[in-house]
Amino acid sequence: MRTPLLPAEVDARLAAVDALRRAGRRHGFVASAADDHYQSIWARDAAIATVGAAASGDPEIIRIGIRSLLTLGSCARPNGQIPNTVWSRDNGLYRDWHESGAVDASAWFAIATAHVLDNCTIDEARTLRAKAAAAIRWLRDRDLNGMGLLWVPPAGDWMDSTLHRSGLTLLVNALWVWALRLFEPIADDHGLDLGAGLDADATAAAVRALLWPAEDLDLATLLFEVPAGVRRGWPHPVLASVLHHAHDPDRRWFGATLEAARLRENLDVLGNCIAVIADVATGQQQHRILTALDELSVSEPFATRTLGAPVDPNDWSGLVEPEAEVVQDHRWRNPPYRYHNGGAWPFVGGFHSWALRHAGRSEEAGRVVAAIDRTNTINGEWAYPEWVDGHTGEPSTTRMQTWSAAARLYAAGPEHTG
Numbered sequence: 001m002r003t004p005l006l007p008a009e010v011d012a013r014l015a016a017v018d019a020l021r022r023a024g025r026r027h028g029f030v031a032s033a034a035d036d037h038y039q040s041i042w043a044r045d046a047a048i049a050t051v052g053a054a055a056s057g058d059p060e061i062i063r064i065g066i067r068s069l070l071t072l073g074s075c076a077r078p079n080g081q082i083p084n085t086v087w088s089r090d091n092g093l094y095r096d097w098h099e100s101g102a103v104d105a106s107a108w109f110a111i112a113t114a115h116v117l118d119n120c121t122i123d124e125a126r127t128l129r130a131k132a133a134a135a136i137r138w139l140r141d142r143d144l145n146g147m148g149l150l151w152v153p154p155a156g157d158w159m160d161s162t163l164h165r166s167g168l169t170l171l172v173n174a175l176w177v178w179a180l181r182l183f184e185p186i187a188d189d190h191g192l193d194l195g196a197g198l199d200a201d202a203t204a205a206a207v208r209a210l211l212w213p214a215e216d217l218d219l220a221t222l223l224f225e226v227p228a229g230v231r232r233g234w235p236h237p238v239l240a241s242v243l244h245h246a247h248d249p250d251r252r253w254f255g256a257t258l259e260a261a262r263l264r265e266n267l268d269v270l271g272n273c274i275a276v277i278a279d280v281a282t283g284q285q286q287h288r289i290l291t292a293l294d295e296l297s298v299s300e301p302f303a304t305r306t307l308g309a310p311v312d313p314n315d316w317s318g319l320v321e322p323e324a325e326v327v328q329d330h331r332w333r334n335p336p337y338r339y340h341n342g343g344a345w346p347f348v349g350g351f352h353s354w355a356l357r358h359a360g361r362s363e364e365a366g367r368v369v370a371a372i373d374r375t376n377t378i379n380g381e382w383a384y385p386e387w388v389d390g391h392t393g394e395p396s397t398t399r400m401q402t403w404s405a406a407a408r409l410y411a412a413g414p415e416h417t418g
Contacts, residue, residue: 012373012408013056015382019405020049020061027088028068032386035398041086043072043105044158045403047112048347052406054115062119069113070124072105073131079141080134082109084160103142103150104157106135107175114182133192136183139176140195147222148206149173158270159306159340161332167259170211171271177204178278197224204280211254211263212285213243252292253308254281267308269298270348276355286359293352299368303349303375303407305390310342331397337390344390346372350407369412376404 023033031045032038038045050065075086075095083095084102110132117125142150150173154166180200187194206222208214219234220226234240238261246255246263254275256268272289275281281289298305311334334341349372356365376384378395384404385395 012376012382013412016052016405016408017056017058017061019382019384019400020053020056020064020402020409022400023049023402023405024061024064024067025088026067027071027086027093029064029402031403032398032401034400038398038401040088041068041071043082043084043086043102044108045401046072047105047108048350048403048410049406050112051115052350052403052409054112054119055410059119062116065112066116066120066124066128069109069116069128069131072109073128076131076134077138080106080131080136080138082106082131082135098155098160100153100156100160102156102160103139103152104172104175106139107172107179109135110179110183111175114179114186117186129186129190129192132183133187133194136179136198137193137195139179140198146225147210147219148203148224149210150176161334161340165257167257168210169257169271170207170254170268171274173203173207173211174271174274174278174280177207177280178274181278204278207254207275207280208282208285210243210258212251212281213247213263215244215247215249217243217247219243252288254285254289266311267292267296269293269304269306269308270351273304273348273351273355277351277358286355290356290359290361290364294364299344299349299352299371301371301374302344302388302390302393303346303372304352304368305337305342305344306340306348307342310336310390312336337392338396339387342390343387343396344375344393345387346375346384346401346404346407348407349375350409350411353411365411369408372407372411376408 023029028041029046029049030039031042046068050068053061053065071086072082075083075093082105084098084105085096087094113128113132120128139150144151149168152166152169152172156166157169157172159165177200180198180203184200202224209217209222219240242261242263253267253272255263256266256271257264276286276289296308298308332339336342349368353365353368356368375388376382383399384401385399386397386401386404388395
């Protein structure tokens with residue numbers, strides 16, 4: 001097992017700020033300053049780096065974050081959808097939306113925008129508010145069954161090689177609630193149209209109802225667009241029966257997805273951490289989630305793993321599937337404890353620490369920050385790997401990953417970060 005040594009002579013926060021500065025380009029944060037594949041503005045990476053920049057208080061990297069958001073906003077589709085990736089070309093900006101549209105990118109864009117508006121010029125703030133409002137309206141249209149939650153296609157979030165994760169996913173819907181919580185007051189102050197009927201508290205209640213089901217749940221109460229007086233029972237028996245049987249008084253975390261009347265119980269660590277940060281989880285649920293993460297040692301000895309336990313390659317349970325060599329490069333395959341299947345990611349650790357601080361568990365948050373620092377070093381140097389093997393600590397893919405550096409900033413940053 002790798003035993004990282006921390007560079008004692010360099011303050012971890014200053015090193016993280018320097019890493020973000022090195023990742024700054026004319027159009028914003030590239031995902032990594034050390035790898036050609038990542039020399040572009042990946043929406044979720046850049047948005048998370050921008051949240052880290054805001055937490056740092058450093059004016060230079062905050063400006064890079066604002067440039068990132070302006071670039072992404074300038075490349076949005078007319079319907080408001082934020083692209084997955086933007087590359088700079090000699091003849092302009094090339095953008096793409098990945099195979100499934102990167103639903104989470106639009107939520108991350110709104111979240112990051114809310115964190116830097118106070119640092120924008122008047123014109124920048126006006127532009128970013130309008131682009132974020134359009135992104136939220138686009139997200140609203142992903143509610144396909146009138147329950148207020150977003151339906152995510154396969155590969156529609158950051159686990160975009162995890163092709164079977166789809167439906168009403170916890171992560172994207174927790175991000176959706178967070179975006180609404182941050183942007184509803186901004187919209188009220190500036191007269192922005194986010195779409196009729198949006199309400200962060202009601203949306204959070206719907207996430208709890210469907211992914212942490214109560215014994216007496218009446219699904220008809222979730223049909224927000226149906227007049228309350230006619231919400232009389234739920235006529236479709238399958239989903240109601242599934243959720244009734246999924247009720248567990250000892251439940252410790254939100255289910256990862258609900259699709260085709262099947263609640264998948266895998267522990268999505270990032271999704272549950274965002275659910276804590278965005279107050280999707282009640283106080284009791286927050287305690288249960290964070291205690292479960294501690295008892296499962298998801299952040300020991302390295303940064304926080306993606307799953308409570310890796311998925312068995314012989315029983316993929318709809319989360320990941322074996323990748324044929326001709327389809328997926330070895331760097332992005334998912335055997336146990338690697339990549340999305342239980343790999344340890346500094347950026348996930350950052351939100352784990354944030355969730356702990358949000359719940360008042362600062363001592364545990366400090367231990368997670370220490371694990372982030374161990375993971376972000378290789379041979380005594382700050383290297384910021386994208387992820388490491390969750391069992392051995394072996395680093396993979398690239399280094400100088402921007403969101404790995406940013407994790408150190410929002411994990412231990414001031415509470416004004418959201």
